[in-house]
Amino acid sequence: GMAANKAAKEQKYDRQLRLWGDHGQEALENAHVCLVNATATGTEILKNLVLPGIGAFTIVDGHKVSGEDVGNNFFLSTNSIGKNRAQAATELLQELNSDVSGNFVEEVRAAGSTCLRLGAVLWNAEVPFLVCRTYGLVGCMRLVVREHTVVESHPDNALEDLRLDQPFTELKNHIDSYDLDSMEKKDHSHTPWIIIVAKFLEKWYSEHNFQMPKNYKEKEAFRELLRQGILKNENGAPEDEENFDEAIKNVNTALNATKISSTVEDIFSCDLCDNITAQTPAFWVMARAVRDFVRDDGNGILPVRGTIPDMIADSEKFIKLQNVYREKALQDASVVSKHVESLLQSVGKVCPPGYLLIMKFFKCVFIISGKNAAFLRVVRCRSLEEEYSIESVNKDEITSCMDNPDSEMVLYLMLRSIDRFYQQHSHYPGVYDYQVEEDISRLKVCVNSLLQEYGLSVSVKDDYIHEFCRCGSAEPHTVAAFLGGCAAQEAIKIITQQFVPFNNTFIYNAMTQTSATFQL
Amino acid sequence: MHCGKAWDTESMADGDELEKKRRKIEALSEKMAVDEGHVACGGDWDGRWNHLKKFLERSGPFTLPDFEPGTETLQFLLETCKILVIGAGGLGCELLKNLALSGFRNIHVVDMDTIDISNLNRQFLFRSKDVGRPKAEVAAEFVNSRVPGCNVTPHCQKIQDFDESFYRKFHIIVCGLDSVIARRWMNGMLISLLNYENGVVDQSTIIPLIDGGTEGFKGNARVILPGMTACIDCTLELYPPQINFPMCTIASMPRLPEHCIEFARILQWPKEEPFGDGVSLDGDNPEHIQWVFMKAQERASEFNITGVTYRLTQGVVKRVIPAVASTNAVIAAACATEAFKIATSAYVTLNNYLVFSDVDGLYTYTFEAERKENCSACSQVPQDLQFSSSAKLQDVLQYLTESTSLQMKSPAITTTLQGKNKTLYLQTVASIEERTRPNLCKTLKELGLADGQELAVADVTTPQTVLFKLNFTS
Numbered sequence: 001g002m003a004a005n006k007a008a009k010e011q012k013y014d015r016q017l018r019l020w021g022d023h024g025q026e027a028l029e030n031a032h033v034c035l036v037n038a039t040a041t042g043t044e045i046l047k048n049l050v051l052p053g054i055g056a057f058t059i060v061d062g063h064k065v066s067g068e069d070v071g072n073n074f075f076l077s078t079n080s081i082g083k084n085r086a087q088a089a090t091e092l093l094q095e096l097n098s099d100v101s102g103n104f105v106e107e108v109r110a111a112g113s114t115c116l117r118l119g120a121v122l123w124n125a126e127v128p129f130l131v132c133r134t135y136g137l138v139g140c141m142r143l144v145v146r147e148h149t150v151v152e153s154h155p156d157n158a159l160e161d162l163r164l165d166q167p168f169t170e171l172k173n174h175i176d177s178y179d180l181d182s183m184e185k186k187d188h189s190h191t192p193w194i195i196i197v198a199k200f201l202e203k204w205y206s207e208h209n210f211q212m213p214k215n216y217k218e219k220e221a222f223r224e225l226l227r228q229g230i231l232k233n234e235n236g237a238p239e240d241e242e243n244f245d246e247a248i249k250n251v252n253t254a255l256n257a258t259k260i261s262s263t264v265e266d267i268f269s270c271d272l273c274d275n276i277t278a279q280t281p282a283f284w285v286m287a288r289a290v291r292d293f294v295r296d297d298g299n300g301i302l303p304v305r306g307t308i309p310d311m312i313a314d315s316e317k318f319i320k321l322q323n324v325y326r327e328k329a330l331q332d333a334s335v336v337s338k339h340v341e342s343l344l345q346s347v348g349k350v351c352p353p354g355y356l357l358i359m360k361f362f363k364c365v366f367i368i369s370g371k372n373a374a375f376l377r378v379v380r381c382r383s384l385e386e387e388y389s390i391e392s393v394n395k396d397e398i399t400s401c402m403d404n405p406d407s408e409m410v411l412y413l414m415l416r417s418i419d420r421f422y423q424q425h426s427h428y429p430g431v432y433d434y435q436v437e438e439d440i441s442r443l444k445v446c447v448n449s450l451l452q453e454y455g456l457s458v459s460v461k462d463d464y465i466h467e468f469c470r471c472g473s474a475e476p477h478t479v480a481a482f483l484g485g486c487a488a489q490e491a492i493k494i495i496t497q498q499f500v501p502f503n504n505t506f507i508y509n510a511m512t513q514t515s516a517t518f519q520l
Numbered sequence: 521m522h523c524g525k526a527w528d529t530e531s532m533a534d535g536d537e538l539e540k541k542r543r544k545i546e547a548l549s550e551k552m553a554v555d556e557g558h559v560a561c562g563g564d565w566d567g568r569w570n571h572l573k574k575f576l577e578r579s580g581p582f583t584l585p586d587f588e589p590g591t592e593t594l595q596f597l598l599e600t601c602k603i604l605v606i607g608a609g610g611l612g613c614e615l616l617k618n619l620a621l622s623g624f625r626n627i628h629v630v631d632m633d634t635i636d637i638s639n640l641n642r643q644f645l646f647r648s649k650d651v652g653r654p655k656a657e658v659a660a661e662f663v664n665s666r667v668p669g670c671n672v673t674p675h676c677q678k679i680q681d682f683d684e685s686f687y688r689k690f691h692i693i694v695c696g697l698d699s700v701i702a703r704r705w706m707n708g709m710l711i712s713l714l715n716y717e718n719g720v721v722d723q724s725t726i727i728p729l730i731d732g733g734t735e736g737f738k739g740n741a742r743v744i745l746p747g748m749t750a751c752i753d754c755t756l757e758l759y760p761p762q763i764n765f766p767m768c769t770i771a772s773m774p775r776l777p778e779h780c781i782e783f784a785r786i787l788q789w790p791k792e793e794p795f796g797d798g799v800s801l802d803g804d805n806p807e808h809i810q811w812v813f814m815k816a817q818e819r820a821s822e823f824n825i826t827g828v829t830y831r832l833t834q835g836v837v838k839r840v841i842p843a844v845a846s847t848n849a850v851i852a853a854a855c856a857t858e859a860f861k862i863a864t865s866a867y868v869t870l871n872n873y874l875v876f877s878d879v880d881g882l883y884t885y886t887f888e889a890e891r892k893e894n895c896s897a898c899s900q901v902p903q904d905l906q907f908s909s910s911a912k913l914q915d916v917l918q919y920l921t922e923s924t925s926l927q928m929k930s931p932a933i934t935t936t937l938q939g940k941n942k943t944l945y946l947q948t949v950a951s952i953e954e955r956t957r958p959n960l961c962k963t964l965k966e967l968g969l970a971d972g973q974e975l976a977v978a979d980v981t982t983p984q985t986v987l988f989k990l991n992f993t994s
């Protein structure tokens with residue numbers, strides 16, 4: 001039945017739900033992905049999307065399955081030889097996950113120039129496009145998306161939002177409710193370090209003209225002040241107060257000035273934030289609402305995040321302190337949501353009616369205003385046209401990377417060159433043994449003409465030209481599998497709007513097990 | 521233009537029905553393959569190895585000096601090379617697929633686990649019908665059926681069930697384990713196979729170990745040449761010990777929902793034995809988790825703590841590590857690429873550690889982990905123990921477990937006194953633990969140990985005992 005199915009899905013997807021949550025999974029299950037060409041790389045990407053439960057996939061491929069295809073592709077078998085490749089791959093991928101619906105379209109294969117044309121169509125349609133290729137021991141991915149907004153970027157090691165430099169009223173009142181000097185040892189040793197730092201900061205302010213400790217010397221002096229605050233036993237030796245140890249350890253980061261990052265400031269100064277219309281996507285309506293909060297209600301600061309790290313303290317003190325931050329965050333979120341309401345009203349849109357919808361709507365606002373406001377990201381990739389056009393090619397990036405002739409950039413130049421080779425000779429270099437020697441010099445011509453056409457004064461080592469002939473456009477499975485994992489996760493990032501996609505060209509060198517990302 | 525719809529799930533009311541239909545079609549397809557004679561007895565077909573041959577039959581600028589283009593290398597892969605995969609889980613499934621499609625045919629896989637529903641989001645050789653069956657067995661079946669000629673032999677056992685005679689037979693070993701202890705054991709096993717002549721390791725006794733690990737969106741892959749390059753224990757600080765919450769926090773001042781869950785697990789369960797005397801908490805039993813969940817909720821409401829959920833409870837009790845298909849795909853691919861390189865000399869091997877993360881864009885970092893001069897596993901040097909003669913045996917035990925470079929779990933310490941072997945302390949057998957427990961409070965001098973005394977320490981982290989030399993500081 002339906003309920004049993006839902007429970008089974010929760011169990012099946014448990015390990016990934018812990019990464020992107022139920023709302024991320026919902027986004028994934030409402031997504032439809034199209035794969036052009038069921039090569040090993042292509043089926044490996046799809047495998048990593050079907051397994052986590054993408055809503056649907058479509059494979060477009062006009063090729064017939066060859067013996068060579070079956071050799072490197074886990075989702076083709078010998079009895080698919082001669083069949084349409086899209087159909088054969090769809091069957092074996094579909095069988096990985098019955099929650100997913102797959103279908104296929106037999107269509108003529110897409111060669112180099114088709115990619116640019118397809119890129120233009122998708123750019124205009126605002127459909128994210130990921131171009132992936134495995135060529136010998138090299139993998140390459142290019143993301144083409146006009147504008148991708150990230151609501152939840154889940155940064156590693158983000159600094160806490162404690163507001164010790166400018167405690168809001170409720171926090172100030174809470175801090176004032178403590179009198180460290182009159183506390184018994186038990187309470188003293190179990191007071192949260194945030195309170196301790198706040199109290200000693202007040203002492204520091206009175207002796208330092210209300211300026212925070214700024215440099216190493218001052219912070220060290222502040223730490224010493226904290227040390228002096230540790231209770232002493234009857235022999236004058238300091239007691240074991242772990243909460244004070246924590247306070248001392250956190251001085252470095254706890255006293256940083258609360259300010260808005262340049263990334264978020266950039267988001268606030270975008271056109272889309274300024275001009276809200278009925279067509280403005282939700283992300284920008286919310287970003288504008290947060291901006292309005294910052295300017296009207298927050299004194300130039302973002303809404304409070306509302307979380308604090310765990311710390312040595314007794315339950316009551318910790319929970320009380322945590323609630324001070326939480327309640328403030330909820331308050332701020334409520335103000336932000338009022339801004340959202342008035343923005344929507346101003347463009348003739350009505351807030352969704354009904355209690356439950358309002359709660360869901362509110363939760364969205366809370367997500368963007370409280371927990372994630374500081375970590376909003378926008379990724380804008382240049383179009384393929386911009387990358388390929390002589391007027392707008394990113395010469396600087398290419399030439400500076402090529403200062404190191406073994407930089408992954410040389411692999412990018414080689415991939416551009418073999419496409420040029422294909423255009424001229426209707427085959428990739430060195431596919432057949434007898435071609436290898438001849439194609440090396442022909443490929444060199446292509447490399448040089450490419451460099452000349454784009455005005456790139458860099459030199460490409462002969463070794464790379466030789467290697468790109470040697471590999472004869474082979475697609476070894478392990479390299480396809482590596483790229484398949486990378487590409488699938490980027491697609492998931494786009495679909496869930498969680499975590500930050502790369503921008504915009506990723507090159508993987510399986511020979512050296514190194515990689516690089518270029519913005520081309 | 522033909523538009524085919526392979527499966528129309530909207531018209532299927534029942535998931536089971538769909539599953540049966542698909543299985544039937546798959547079974548028919550397999551049967552057709554044999555009947556139509558596309559493949560004769562797992563033999564090769566035209567073009568099968570084209571993608572690999574380019575790298576094996578042609579010379580190239582980045583091959584190793586000992587690489588010789590020709591047909592022999594492919595033959596070696598197909599007919600002779602014996603490769604062992606440890607683990608048939610998230611990494612293991614990917615590894616088996618990758619190796620099978622890279623020409624390896626003689627593959628063995630070891631895994632003692634059975635398939636669970638939570639594996640199915642990434643361990644793609646398994647289906648819901650396989651839940652409960654041994655992973656190694658099902659994985660081998662699937663690969664052997666999908667990749668004709670591939671011969672994966674499953675071993676549904678623990679790695680510790682095998683000895684040198686088993687491991688010695690392999691050319692390469694690839695690990696897709698989820699435990700540091702098991703990694704260290706494997707590491708120790710391969711080190712024990714090494715022969716030294718005049719202090720120099722005999723290269724023919726080296727079995728390369730490729731090790732992969734993943735957690736969420738992060739992973740790493742490394743190549744270890746035992747006796748030559750950094751081993752697992754050389755870089756133990758890269759695997760910091762799991763942090764457990766302090767008992768006083770759990771017992772008397774909980775602050776986080778996790779503390780409430782641990783309270784139920786560690787303190788209430790043993791006290792209340794809710795499912796019978798001596799019945800221990802089974803993280804895979806939903807009823808057990810439900811019990812812990814409810815107790816944790818009670819505790820949480822006592823302290824006004826929010827956030828206890830069933831999912832969190834399960835995560836804490838089972839020490840769940842979040843996992844997705846994509847990260848496992850990336851790391852296993854890197855490992856299999858290295859296996860291919862080692863087996864063929866087609867390219868320089870990773871030297872020796874790759875770190876990967878795709879939380880923010882994609883990030884890789886490759887570096888050479890260094891050997892530790894006095895590594896307790898691979899340095900051949902007896903480990904130094906510096907203690908005062910009035911230190912207690914308890915202090916030595918604490919050092920063995922808490923030192924970041926040793927991180928032993930339950931070491932058993934023996935020595936030779938007056939020509940006889942004497943167990944100073946052993947935890948893992950209850951009767952011996954009881955008998956030797958008084959030794960913990962005795963000083964090293966009282967126990968009759970002398971300066972320079974050799975202590976032999978056995979532990980689950982290593983298949984061989986580790987020799988220590990006692991140096992009295994006073």
